[in-house]
Amino acid sequence: MRHSHWVTCGSCTNKTKRLPPRARLLYSSWGGQPLSFRARGSRPRAPASYGQVRGYLFTGSSDRMACPPWPTGRRLVHLDLKGAPPRMEYLLKLIQVFSELGVEGLLVEYEDMFPYGGELQLLQATAQPAYSREDLLLLQDCARSAGLEVIPLVQTFGHMEFVLKHQSMRHLREVPHCLGTLNPHKEEAVKVVLEMLRQVVELHPGVKTLHIGADEVYLLGEGEDSRRWLASPGRTVEQLFLDHVTKVAKAVKEAWPHVTVIMWDDMMREMSGETLKACGLVGLVQPMLWDYNPNLDVEQTVSLLEKYSGAGLSELWAASCFKGSTAVDTCVTSTQSHVDNHLQWLKVAASVSAAVNLKGIAITGWQRYDHLSVLCELMPVALPSLASCLQTLIHGHFAHEAGSRVKELLGVSSVEVEAMERTAADDSRFPGRRLAESIVEISFLLNSEELRFFENNKFVRGWFSPFQRRRKMANPLMCMQIHSQASTYAAALQQKAAAVREEMLRFYPDATAQEWMEEHVGPVMTPIQRIMEETGACVNTQ
Template identity: 60%
Template sequence: MDLSTLARGKKLVHLDLKGAPPRISYLHELIHLFADLGANGILVEYEDMFPYEKELKILQSKVHPPYSREEIISFQEIAHSRGLEIIPLVQTFGHLEFVLKHSTFGNLREVHNCLGTLNPHSKKGVALVLEMLHQVMEVHPKSTALHIGADEVYLLGEGEQSKEWLSIPGHSIHKLFLSHITTVTKGIRKSYPNLSVIMWDDMLRSMSSDTIKDSGLVGLVQPMLWDYSPVLDVDNSIMLMEKYSSAGLSQQWAASSFKGSTTVHTCVTSTQRHVDNHLQWLKVAAGLSPDVELQGIALTGWQRYDHLSVLCELMPLGLQSLASCLQTLLHGGFTQDAQNKVMEALGTGTTEVGDIARLPQETSRSYAGMKLAEVVVQLTAMLESEELRYFDSSVYVRGWFSPYHREKKIINPLFAEQIQKDAKTFLEAVEFKVKEIRQEMGLLYPDSTVEEWISQHVTPVLKPLQNVLMDVYTALEDMGMYNSDSAQSGS
């Protein structure tokens, strides 16, 4: 298969809205930007930002208002005007934390302490996911495809009903998984006979070709093989896709990553890491037989690892990576021409977001969010600096305010002044950046997202330093040395 396969196919940008949902005005800007950067589709994962109705209204986010139906329709109209296909993604088996966390649906969990996995034996559970799918598709009448998730179905088979079902000869975890997916996809086909259904592939990987073929899934789903590693195993990926094809699932998708797959708490995206992932995917595409009908690739941009984890890289931090990955697909490599296209499209002199803080001040900021990206990069560097990380090991703290001194509440006042000075200087610099973050992030995201990001990525990092300051104050006070100039300050 030619290197240009992925360039010719669909290039979907994954929009993960289960964290840091953009203000609708910023969402509109992003749609135009995705089109400008070379995408021709958007894979939209709404989760609790969809305006579910009736008995499903409980699924709506309580942290910030979900998008209205009118806003979702306007979002689609802009996308279609730019030639972008919209494919909704609704989880139907695993990663249902945003549904099963509610006590109302707690009895539909496979295992009580696992909020993500649906009990596949529950008719109410199947009816629930089909109603979710129906409400979403009702607002996406022009969509020709739907993604039903189905990845990482943790602890499947551990529930009491599943254990009983698995005790029957001939039954297996594989068949249990396939049975639920077949039931859901047939339910979709009944209401939407012409709709293409896509699913994540990871639960299929350990199955034999015959097991998949005998499940009844053939003709119902298109697997999307996901791998976000910069050292993706090309041969293994080709082998998996050929296996799916031999099982009858010839129409397939690839899924890469442009952000949100480095660590659960990463704030600054590495372009090169994600470009390397796409270079590996180009090798996979080149090695496939003609039997595999590769439909395209989804460039995932996770905003959380799951519904209950912390926020990872915000969209403005991932746009240079996204542009670079799309251009890598279009050029067949991360060529100089591809890099020039990225810098031209975004108005930057670099393809790495981590470098933008070092750009000349006169560099034009041509995309919304670049100022936010710049300040996040600067703040992250401060929070990861040796000055903060090893503050407890500095000569003054280690020498004159050890754990022993802190416990006994004793300190040499002269060195206390130095510790306070160093700590306050750092905290004031951080506070200045935090104010910039609040201002810039508030333009693009709800206030609740701003507070969440700061609470998750700034507050816990500063806590040890603030504790040292508080202990210094307590020791000075206990020694009768405290005065107003020794008061603690912090962000």
């Protein structure tokens, strides 16, 4: 459960003390009357002991303690680099932290941060330089030294936005208005995919496993080429999908026989066991079943895994989530939601038959929902969630022992990033901690009703409405008071934003900091600045 708390000035200090220090927002007065900020969506200070609040401790019912730890198989962490790509120095620090937290491999989704060459060079990012070849070799060396396998993820069918957004690739779309789905009928499209795979594999010497994506292939079958193909009797969209991924998987196995191929499962969920058994993927791929819901349907998920296994696809993976799945524009990660997802996955693992060979679990951390959506939470604010999810898998629950281990590993007072106490200690155990704290602080400010809805407060609505502005009928005295309050709010926000930006640039390129500010600070700051300008003009002209 999330809570709202009031922060007041004057004599009401007892209410102020109920909030974490970062939530004690700047306040001032309006005509001598106290003002208050409500930190919407804020959390109270973490309780003194475990078991008091389920939202922090996740120990509420006995069934949460009933599962064994995650069975044998690798625990992977997903690095989504298609948004907010960390500076390489930060990535190398994260790898060391991941290893200490219990991670056994990295599922790396490069997208436009891979240094594609030749005719594919146009796929490289332009907002910031792609990683260099030397960068990626260094990353692999660091991972190998920490005992982590690096598994590249290359999209080969759906979510091809970073490829198909380019005008020179436009003709390879399934339908003109969908940038994500490749036209599987065009030989050039298949050649582009295979060349992408070749370049990625060759820059990963000794690679053992490759993920070919293939999730969310939207509007497949809607293109003109597909409609003509489907017009022949007996042909289906399911067959169209399976033909393409089989072609890609076979090409990978022919070029690199030693490489294990993983693919997302969602496009196969509605297919019958008979269709899957006859499709040609058996022995070629290992499906990875993803579900990030904190209320994951255990029975349905077990049934799906059993169906895949019964069709011959018995080597399977799970995919959970530690960030980037609760809302498209989330700034601050909720540990509870993601731990709940892992508790459900533990129930799934404990319920499947021996015929299901779970090869491991990928704990995904999405940075964008897709290439063209806004940024999700940055890695620093999600590290407590990741650590908690890993300890949940290791212990089979998230009770006192697991929670204490998270706090020990990261040197934090709470598993919820919003409830952590500020500290002057170094961040060697939690790289990016100060950035996480700064983001939490500014998020409280950005979500306060007084700032976010400043244009709708009673003084602006009553004495500086659009009608009054157009007719220049505003009361100068009230304009001065409105201007003063807007200036106070703007100054507080600018100060916090400058601190966040400065800290963010230590870990991310300038383009990431700029995007984050425009997406989160801009929508709140711009209306306040507009009111400042208009009230200032009103005072000066009367």
